[in-house]
Amino acid sequence: MNIRYALSDTLVMTGRVMKQLLRSVDTVITVLLMPIMMLLAMRYVFGGAMDLGGIGTADYMLPGVILFCILSGISYTAFRLNFDVQKGIFERFHSMPVAKSSILGGHVLASLVSNIVSVAVLVLVGLVVGFQPGADMAGWAFAGVLVVLFTIAMTWISVFFGLMAKSAEASGVFSYLLIGLAFISSSFVPVGTMPPALAAFAQFQPMTPIVDSLRGLLLGSPVSGTYLVALMWCIVVGAAFWALSVKAYRQRMR
Amino acid sequence: MNRAAIVARGLHKSFKGAKGGTQEVLRGIDFEVGQGEVFALLGSNGAGKTTAIRILATLIAADGGTAEVCGFDVARQGRKVRECISLTGQFAAVDDILTGRENLIMMGKLRHIPDPRGEAERQLATFGLTEAADKPLSQYSGGMKRRLDLAMSMIGSPQVVFLDEPTTGLDPQGRQSVWEVVRTMARSGVTVFLTTQYLEEADSLADRIAVLDGGRIAASGSATQLKSLAPPPKLELSFLEEAEMARALKALAGYDAQACGLSLLVSTDGSVRQAAEVLAALESARIAATFAQRPPTLEEAFLFIIGAGSKTDRSPGTGMIDEDPDNGYADGDSDSSYTGENPEFECTDENLEIECTGEDPDSSYTEGDPDNGYAGRSLTHEGALR
Numbered sequence: 251m252n253i254r255y256a257l258s259d260t261l262v263m264t265g266r267v268m269k270q271l272l273r274s275v276d277t278v279i280t281v282l283l284m285p286i287m288m289l290l291a292m293r294y295v296f297g298g299a300m301d302l303g304g305i306g307t308a309d310y311m312l313p314g315v316i317l318f319c320i321l322s323g324i325s326y327t328a329f330r331l332n333f334d335v336q337k338g339i340f341e342r343f344h345s346m347p348v349a350k351s352s353i354l355g356g357h358v359l360a361s362l363v364s365n366i367v368s369v370a371v372l373v374l375v376g377l378v379v380g381f382q383p384g385a386d387m388a389g390w391a392f393a394g395v396l397v398v399l400f401t402i403a404m405t406w407i408s409v410f411f412g413l414m415a416k417s418a419e420a421s422g423v424f425s426y427l428l429i430g431l432a433f434i435s436s437s438f439v440p441v442g443t444m445p446p447a448l449a450a451f452a453q454f455q456p457m458t459p460i461v462d463s464l465r466g467l468l469l470g471s472p473v474s475g476t477y478l479v480a481l482m483w484c485i486v487v488g489a490a491f492w493a494l495s496v497k498a499y500r501q502r503m504r
Numbered sequence: 505m506n507r508a509a510i511v512a513r514g515l516h517k518s519f520k521g522a523k524g525g526t527q528e529v530l531r532g533i534d535f536e537v538g539q540g541e542v543f544a545l546l547g548s549n550g551a552g553k554t555t556a557i558r559i560l561a562t563l564i565a566a567d568g569g570t571a572e573v574c575g576f577d578v579a580r581q582g583r584k585v586r587e588c589i590s591l592t593g594q595f596a597a598v599d600d601i602l603t604g605r606e607n608l609i610m611m612g613k614l615r616h617i618p619d620p621r622g623e624a625e626r627q628l629a630t631f632g633l634t635e636a637a638d639k640p641l642s643q644y645s646g647g648m649k650r651r652l653d654l655a656m657s658m659i660g661s662p663q664v665v666f667l668d669e670p671t672t673g674l675d676p677q678g679r680q681s682v683w684e685v686v687r688t689m690a691r692s693g694v695t696v697f698l699t700t701q702y703l704e705e706a707d708s709l710a711d712r713i714a715v716l717d718g719g720r721i722a723a724s725g726s727a728t729q730l731k732s733l734a735p736p737p738k739l740e741l742s743f744l745e746e747a748e749m750a751r752a753l754k755a756l757a758g759y760d761a762q763a764c765g766l767s768l769l770v771s772t773d774g775s776v777r778q779a780a781e782v783l784a785a786l787e788s789a790r791i792a793a794t795f796a797q798r799p800p801t802l803e804e805a806f807l808f809i810i811g812a813g814s815k816t817d818r819s820p821g822t823g824m825i826d827e828d829p830d831n832g833y834a835d836g837d838s839d840s841s842y843t844g845e846n847p848e849f850e851c852t853d854e855n856l857e858i859e860c861t862g863e864d865p866d867s868s869y870t871e872g873d874p875d876n877g878y879a880g881r882s883l884t885h886e887g888a889l890r
Contacts, residue, residue: 255616262613270601273640338593342656345561345591345666347583348614503563 256349263356264363270330271364277326281368285319286375292438293379303440305469308380312373313464314437316397317457319372320365321432324404325425327361328412332421335413335502344503354409354499361405362398369397384470393467396480400460403488404428410491413498437461456483509574509664509695510537510560516568517555529555531719532569537712539663542686542696544710546703546806551716553699554594557668560697561591574663590657591666595673596649598641604628604652605637608659615660623659631655631685647678654685658694665689667698671705683709703803717810734805736774739782740798742767748791755789756782769798 271277289308292315297307331354334340343353373381385393407424415421434448435441435457441449452458463480466472517530529552537543547553558564560571562582571578574588599607605624612620628634631651641649650670657665670686671679686709690696700706706713707727714724723733743749743766752768753761759782760771772778779797786793800808 258616259614262610266599266602266610269606270599273601338595338597339599341563341593342591342597343614344563345586345589346611346614347586347616 252349255347256351259349259352260355260359263352264359267330267357267360268363271326271360281319281323281326281364282371284322285315285368285372288318289315289372289375290379296438300439306380306382308376309382309469310465311438312376312381313461313468314432314435315376316369316372316464317400317432317437317461318429319368320397320401320404321425321428323365323368324361324401324408325422327357327405327408328415328421328424329418331357331409331412332415332418336418340503354495357409357412358402358405361408362401365401365405366397383468385468386470389467389470392477393464396460396464396467396477396484399481399484399488403484403491406488406491406495409495410498413495413502431455432457432461435461456480456487459483507539508536508572509539509541510535510543510697511572512536512556512560512569513571514569515556515559515566515571517552517559517564517566529719530559530566533716533719533721535714535721535724537695537697539695540690540693541712542690542698542710544706544713545697545699545716546701546706546713547699547716548701548810552719553701553716554668556716557591557666557697557699561589561666562586563591588663589666590660590662590664592653592657592668592670594669596646596653598649598653598656600642601640603638603640604633604644604655607641607652607656611656611659617660620659627655627658630658630688645678646674647681650674650678650682651685654682654689658689658692662694664695664697667696669699669701671700671702679705703806715806715809723809730809731800731805734800734808736772737797737799739770739772739779740767740796741770741782741786741793742795743791743793748793751789752786752791752793755785755791 271281289311292311293308297311300307302310340353344350377383383390407428411424412421415423434444435452435455437457441452441458443449444452459476459479460483462476466476512533512535514532514534515530516528516532518526518528521527533552533556535543535545545553545556555564559566560573560578562578562585565579573585576584576588578585599610602610605628608624608627609620612623617623625634628637631654633648633652633655636644636648641652644652654667654670657667667686671682674682683705686696686698690709696709698709710727712724712726713730715722715730723730725733741752743752746766749763749766749768753763756768756770762769770782772782783795
């Protein structure tokens with residue numbers, strides 16, 4: 251009974267956020283168009299000047315651009331959620347017989363759905379500009395799982411900052427830090443080309459194993475050990491920010 | 505079984521203040537609201553109205569005391585309470601990007617009613633929003649948004665509706681339309697619990713009013729009963745010339761007389777004898793004047809009631825505080841909270857207009873929403889409570 255309500259409530263909440271998302275033009279532009287522009291720029295503008303160790307530019311860049319796409323996509327969760335808090339919309343839901351888990355759950359699920367769609371579109375555009383995947387079915391499946399886990403983990407970070415921020419405008423700042431992190435990784439250039447100190451940082455920060463795994467899976471060139479590290483990062487970060495978000499939520503809604 | 509829709513007994517609530525101290529927002533309030541009644545909790549900004557409503561709507565827990573809504577305990581049977589109530593907060597909690605219809609259907613789905621679409625249609629008709637149903641709310645006026653907000657509250661036929669300052673920030677037209685809606689709600693038999701800082705609103709909508717001041721119920725009853733708590737009527741003496749008025753002031757040296765334009769308001773104990781003495785004093789000094797008996801306004805009653813409270817039991821430094829420093833609401837402007845310093849009616853130029861010429865205070869503007877483009881100097885001196 252309760253589980254059925256929790257499920258249907260979550261779907262209603264997800265539908266609500268999806269509608270908000272699809273109807274705001276700037277969101278669609280940021281979430282969809284920006285990563286495509288970036289992929290094209292990486293492929294045609296910068297790609298020629300880079301030595302990527304024999305891997306095709308599109309092949310090398312696509313996983314990094316997927317990360318960038320997800321990281322800019324999740325920042326909207328913080329924005330919308332903060333707006334809901336400020337406007338008293340959560341308060342209204344709280345005074346109703348609504349499953350509490352559906353309130354944040356709807357935001358997370360909507361973020362997941364929208365990011366999966368943008369990543370799918372990005373991969374299609376990638377195929378057009380020369381991305382040649384070498385993955386078998388299992389490779390695609392694992393890559394999908396990794397994208398899903400990464401998106402969920404990053405979305406919980408977004409939820410946490412959305413709940414903590416004093417204003418909707420300030421709520422998205424964290425995503426620039428995450429995007430910065432993605433740049434100082436093997437997303438767009440091999441780590442070995444960086445100065446030693448930066449390379450050491452890039453080697454051990456979470457974005458590198460994640461993007462390496464994604465690249466390995468999509469190109470069908472196994473990078474064994476990093477998968478486990480990538481999965482672990484996603485799960486640990488996701489769980490930590492889920493816990494922090496739940497705590498922040500209780501405090502904010504007290 | 506209890507016939508009351510809402511029962512509050514000794515509700516207490518404190519919040520941690522910004523500077524580490526605790527602020528006692530509710531200091532033990534009791535009230536009962538009968539089924540189908542419209543009950544107004546009247547108080548200035550920071551009096552604790554929102555805190556009371558948040559406790560009753562199960563959003564926060566009280567520190568002490570008990571409360572029952574629809575016969576269920578708010579602390580222990582929260583879900584049962586939520587199934588029978590709805591809450592409309594201070595700011596229209598609506599989705600701007602969605603259309604009116606979509607907002608209503610969403611509410612219906614979240615309340616798990618069998619036919620969300622049909623119910624949305626009915627509420628749109630009831631609240632006069634059918635025409636605007638498929639426009640996004642970003643195109644609605646403030647009053648329309650509020651009306652949709654209230655329509656959302658009525659989805660799923662709640663037994664008790666909580667309205668937290670339903671007209672704050674609306675223009676007069678918007679207020680009128682919200683009042684109409686509240687009356688429609690009341691006619692449908694639902695119990696309405698509303699908070700307001702506007703006396704006229706309480707007077708016009710509520711069967712019963714409780715005045716909340718400094719975390720306590722300072723008085724409660726019908727508007728007429730509250731008026732009876734006010735100071736006795738004053739004698740209003742009007743003059744044609746200022747010189748006459750000055751002489752009258754001298755002649756009435758022993759009385760409490762306030763000048764108000766070309767009129768004097770003389771406080772009496774309401775007896776024929778004292779009125780005769782005042783008039784005799786004027787007559788013997790051969791002063792030309794006309795007189796009238798002016799009954800206390802509800803506003804005077806209110807100021808008198810909360811003034812009395814501030815004299816007896818409000819310790820210094822705990823006067824007006826933000827109800828809940830953490831809830832993210834900006835509680836209107838702090839200037840508008842009544843300081844309790846001067847409970848007496850003040851005769852100033854502003855209230856001269858309504859008090860002396862009888863201009864309808866209903867037509868004045870409210871403060872509340874600094875964005876609504878209306879001049880800030882506004883109802884504060886007239887209908888709104890200070």
